[in-house]
Amino acid sequence: MSLMLEVAHLSKQFKDTLAVNDLSFTVNEGDVYGFLGQNGAGKSTTLRMLLTLIHPTSGEIHLFGKNILDHPNHALEQTGAVIERPDLYKYLSAYDNLYIFAKMSGIKPTQELIMKNLQLVGLSERAQSKVKTFSQGMKQRLGIAVALVHNPRLVILDEPTNGLDPQGIADMRQLILHLSRDLGKTVIVSSHLLNEIEQIANRMIIIHKGSKIAEGNVAELLDPGNTLVELDTTDNPRAFSFLQQSSFTHGLEQKDGLIRLHMDRQEIPRLVETITTDGQGILSVRPRHSLEDYFLSLTNPDTHVESPANRIV
Amino acid sequence: MKKNLLLTAFFAMLLSFVSQAQDINILLQKAKAKIETVKDYQAQGRMKTNVAFLKVPVATVSVFYKKPNRLKVKSEKGISFIPKGAVSINMSGILGNINFTVLDAGTDKINGTVVRIAKLLPTDDNSDIVLSTLYIDEASSLILKAKTTTRENGTYELEMTYGKYAAYSLPDKIIFSFNTKDYKLPKGVTFDFDDGVAPPAADKSKNKKGRAEITFSSYVINKGVADALFN
Amino acid sequence: MWNLLQIELYKISRRSRTYIAFAAITAIVLIFQLAFKADGTAYLDFMSQDVMDTFQFDKSKAINGYFMCYIILNTLLVQVPILIALVAGDAISGEANMGTLRLILTKPVSRTQLILVKFFASVIFTIMLLLWMAVTALFFSMLIFGVDDMLIFRSKGDVSQILQITKDDVLWRYLCAFLYATVALTVIASLALLLSVFAENSIGPIIATVCIVIVCTIISNINVPIVDKYAKPYLFTSYLVGWKGFFYIASTEDGETIKGSMENWPAVRNSLLTLLGYIAVFLSAAIISFRKKDILS
Numbered sequence: 149m150s151l152m153l154e155v156a157h158l159s160k161q162f163k164d165t166l167a168v169n170d171l172s173f174t175v176n177e178g179d180v181y182g183f184l185g186q187n188g189a190g191k192s193t194t195l196r197m198l199l200t201l202i203h204p205t206s207g208e209i210h211l212f213g214k215n216i217l218d219h220p221n222h223a224l225e226q227t228g229a230v231i232e233r234p235d236l237y238k239y240l241s242a243y244d245n246l247y248i249f250a251k252m253s254g255i256k257p258t259q260e261l262i263m264k265n266l267q268l269v270g271l272s273e274r275a276q277s278k279v280k281t282f283s284q285g286m287k288q289r290l291g292i293a294v295a296l297v298h299n300p301r302l303v304i305l306d307e308p309t310n311g312l313d314p315q316g317i318a319d320m321r322q323l324i325l326h327l328s329r330d331l332g333k334t335v336i337v338s339s340h341l342l343n344e345i346e347q348i349a350n351r352m353i354i355i356h357k358g359s360k361i362a363e364g365n366v367a368e369l370l371d372p373g374n375t376l377v378e379l380d381t382t383d384n385p386r387a388f389s390f391l392q393q394s395s396f397t398h399g400l401e402q403k404d405g406l407i408r409l410h411m412d413r414q415e416i417p418r419l420v421e422t423i424t425t426d427g428q429g430i431l432s433v434r435p436r437h438s439l440e441d442y443f444l445s446l447t448n449p450d451t452h453v454e455s456p457a458n459r460i461v
Numbered sequence: 462m463k464k465n466l467l468l469t470a471f472f473a474m475l476l477s478f479v480s481q482a483q484d485i486n487i488l489l490q491k492a493k494a495k496i497e498t499v500k501d502y503q504a505q506g507r508m509k510t511n512v513a514f515l516k517v518p519v520a521t522v523s524v525f526y527k528k529p530n531r532l533k534v535k536s537e538k539g540i541s542f543i544p545k546g547a548v549s550i551n552m553s554g555i556l557g558n559i560n561f562t563v564l565d566a567g568t569d570k571i572n573g574t575v576v577r578i579a580k581l582l583p584t585d586d587n588s589d590i591v592l593s594t595l596y597i598d599e600a601s602s603l604i605l606k607a608k609t610t611t612r613e614n615g616t617y618e619l620e621m622t623y624g625k626y627a628a629y630s631l632p633d634k635i636i637f638s639f640n641t642k643d644y645k646l647p648k649g650v651t652f653d654f655d656d657g658v659a660p661p662a663a664d665k666s667k668n669k670k671g672r673a674e675i676t677f678s679s680y681v682i683n684k685g686v687a688d689a690l691f692n
Numbered sequence: 693m694w695n696l697l698q699i700e701l702y703k704i705s706r707r708s709r710t711y712i713a714f715a716a717i718t719a720i721v722l723i724f725q726l727a728f729k730a731d732g733t734a735y736l737d738f739m740s741q742d743v744m745d746t747f748q749f750d751k752s753k754a755i756n757g758y759f760m761c762y763i764i765l766n767t768l769l770v771q772v773p774i775l776i777a778l779v780a781g782d783a784i785s786g787e788a789n790m791g792t793l794r795l796i797l798t799k800p801v802s803r804t805q806l807i808l809v810k811f812f813a814s815v816i817f818t819i820m821l822l823l824w825m826a827v828t829a830l831f832f833s834m835l836i837f838g839v840d841d842m843l844i845f846r847s848k849g850d851v852s853q854i855l856q857i858t859k860d861d862v863l864w865r866y867l868c869a870f871l872y873a874t875v876a877l878t879v880i881a882s883l884a885l886l887l888s889v890f891a892e893n894s895i896g897p898i899i900a901t902v903c904i905v906i907v908c909t910i911i912s913n914i915n916v917p918i919v920d921k922y923a924k925p926y927l928f929t930s931y932l933v934g935w936k937g938f939f940y941i942a943s944t945e946d947g948e949t950i951k952g953s954m955e956n957w958p959a960v961r962n963s964l965l966t967l968l969g970y971i972a973v974f975l976s977a978a979i980i981s982f983r984k985k986d987i988l989s
Binding site: 196200201221225227228229231235237238240244248249252253254291 | 708796798
């Protein structure tokens, strides 16, 4: 899988708020990449920076191999997006809207192409209706048709299920999966709902207050058996090199004078045993909470769960 | 004899005075008679107006006259600003139907021609004309210049140059000078473009005289003029 | 670029507010024409009250199509900036308000391009509006009132003047005047566009533009020496009425007008250059600020 998007040390400062803080992540061709975070976490700001709507304070974004600030059109020609609400020209018909944005995307839209795209989102029968007569779900679908009309490689959808009824949400999920599986698009989709991302994304990033909390494979990140463990021994450097030779290498690192690694909680006794056989004394073993617990705690402030710290899967 | 001589001298002097007084009246009558040979005319001419507040092109005008005192200046094309006192472009306006007392005011020279000066005082107290001064060329009985003071329209002056139509006492060129008021647009009706050029301030105090100059190219005399033209 | 401009013009043409301007102009022009048809000489009497003592002129000839158009433009060109602001002030802010701005900018359209397209669309709208004014105020008036010499009532500092332009010397002046007005109104359009960049609803920039025009027009017309010297030359509103310069015909020493002439072409030319300078400044400022702007709408 080839690298499509590479974001490095991206930050955005608005006056006195740091909306995005040193964010780095990558998206591969073919991914459905979930962007998970609470409202105000910096998701939209980041996605807008990917689309050149907002200028980064620092950091770099490479899309399709080129820096987007230097080659914005190279990036935008191959990208389609719906950012927040799918706002369109209300006084124009669905057909006209699609036609206009297709032209802006640099293609020559044929009637056939327009109708095909309207069909894709189930709006072909309302082609000549003005957008102001559309329901939220219809607007959302038309917005996606606008994002797709020029056949982009990358589709960015910011909170596409916002304001939709349960049926609309289910339809949207199907549509995204269709884009990915059948049309081979790479999709970046943001949401504040973990289960939504879980159902469609293969990889994801979780951000909170502008900073990355975790990034990686969805299945692994949400695996309850995947717990971050902090370990303190009588001789950490030695224990660290010992563990490198053992089976406990997943996410193994030394940080803040401690050894950190990802592992199944059930394996902790075996970890202790392994280290003691090397003659090390164990000072402490602290299993941190799972990502899911942590994310839920963010969205539900009543439960306090400590940060699982940066995790790479 | 001596007495006789003295008496003769006195009478001669008296006679000369009387004859001179008669002379100016006669001259005036002659001039008037010449003017009155014209029953009507229509003339083509070009009118040039020179008034501080008026910037207009030279106008092609037709002048229609019919006895006793009807005169109309019409612009052939476009709009023409015609001085209101223009009635007196024809001398019959002054000489025509008003009774007046004539005073001999001596002689003067206009462009090298010696002229007699006659001052005309209307006898009618209600006449609009207060005083007319005529400068008459004795040899041709033509009025070369006329100054008229009116109650309503101030003082205006006519200067006439004669040529082809001198026999009818009709000028080839007439210069009409008159008093004008300052023109002021009602305040605040226009947003004007100020091109940064201040108008010459001297204009204000100096010359409030307007001038209109008509150069006639042709006259059609005594061939009849329709009354409708004067409406 | 041409594609984008076509789209922009299509969008403008599909909005009903666009036609408010045309309807407003038609209404004003019709009212003028009706009023003057009914009682035009009264207006002339009012304008020329001092002249009537000394001169007579054919007032029915004076009220002709050329004269009418001048009178209408004199009034209308003071109001048209509002109509221009209505469209140009909405150019960016309206898109921001609708939310379509972020959609446009996620398309491969550069921001400079977008501002230029919005600018040219506003200019085209301005031209259409002026063409419509030419049709209604000039050609309709010519049909209704006929054609004759044109009288200009002008106040120049402390003195007033009446200028007469022969009828065969008028049309080129109108052509130039309309071209000048296009430039003058484009200044308004670029100002409204600049303000539009900073706002996220269209009411703000429209009102701000109109306010700026009104305030500057008032300052331009205060006629206090210190204002005339230090403020007036720097206000674009001082130059908006420069189109009249084309009707200020030159005259000889003894007051005879010179056909085909202008009294002060350098002044008109300098006004024109000043206005073009303003357009350049406003437009560049709009481009620079729009390029820097974070799209948060």
